[in-house]
Amino acid sequence: MRIDVLTLFPEMCEGVFSTSILGKAREKGIVSLNAVNFRDFSGNKHNSVDDTPYGGGGGMVLKPDPIYNAVEHVLGITPNEEDNRRSDEEVSVKPRIILMCPQGKTYNQKIAEELAQEQHLIFICGHYEGYDERIREHLVTDELSMGDYVLTGGELPALTVIDSLVRLQPGALGNETSAISDxxxxxxxxxxxxxxxxxxxxxxxxxxxxxxxxxxxxxxxxxxxxxxxxxxxxxxxxxxxxxxxxxxxxxxxxxxxxxx
The missing domain is CATH 1.10.1270.20 (tRNA(m1g37)methyltransferase, domain 2)
Structure with missing residues (x-):
């Protein structure tokens, strides 16, 4: 299983990825865990990934281009110089791309068992006021929430989901019956x-x-x-x-x- 996390704070992820069950599963090659700083894909000299919302209002909104560019980098897709949009064929073969947000479906064990069967997952962790709606509409396949409360960013929820998925992978736990009786x-x-x-x-x-x-x-x-x-x-x-x-x-x- 491969899991990529798009984040502005990769250091938050790396500490968890190297510890306990996740760290051991990573060492054994059971799962590949990668933190990708999508600021590196901003495409502007100031490395800005957010902007003020059209129509006014408080807060800043994450721009679509850094997120799209980061996902395409993870997928090994080279954007065409004349058209940065991906082809329908490329979209059809993409992995599950998960947006962590309060508006998503509430996460539970049934969803964990479903996602644990996937070969590749990409998590998008936002900050600020929210996401440009084009990320939600045209890029992601799933939206997940950890509950009816708001956090500063999507990293902690994403790491929670990842922990629950990795422990379901064969060989990740010392006792294979532990996950069954949880x-x-x-x-x-x-x-x-x-x-x-x-x-x-x-x-x-x-x-x-x-x-x-x-x-x-x-x-x-x-x-x-x-x-x-x-x-x-x-x-x-x-x-x-x-x-x-x-x-x-x-x-x-x-x-x-x-x-x-």
């Missing part, structure tokens, strides 16, 4: 975990986890995942893939605190 991967929140010591300050590990009976442990973990989701994120149960046994368990859990 919260949201099954549509439910993850069950609680315990480790040594078996008793800490009077708090004991549930006996079932010490029993060595793996079938019963699996049943307990599924029930705990259902219970935790019911208590903390009941909205997830509306779309989670539930078996008949799960539904019966949920019915029982919902009736636990009801009076006789």
């Amino acid at each position: 919260s949201f991967s099954t549509g439910l929140l993850e069950y609680p975990h315990y480790t040594r010591p078996a008793e800490f300050r009077g708090w004991k590990v549930p006996d079932i986890l010490l029993s060595g009976h793996h079938a019963n442990i699996d049943i307990w973990r599924r029930e705990q995942a259902l219970l935790r989701t019911l208590e903390r994120r009941p909205d997830l149960l509306e779309t989670a893939e539930l078996t008949m046994k799960d539904k019966k368990t949920l019915e029982r859990l919902r009736n636990v605190d009801k009076p006789e």
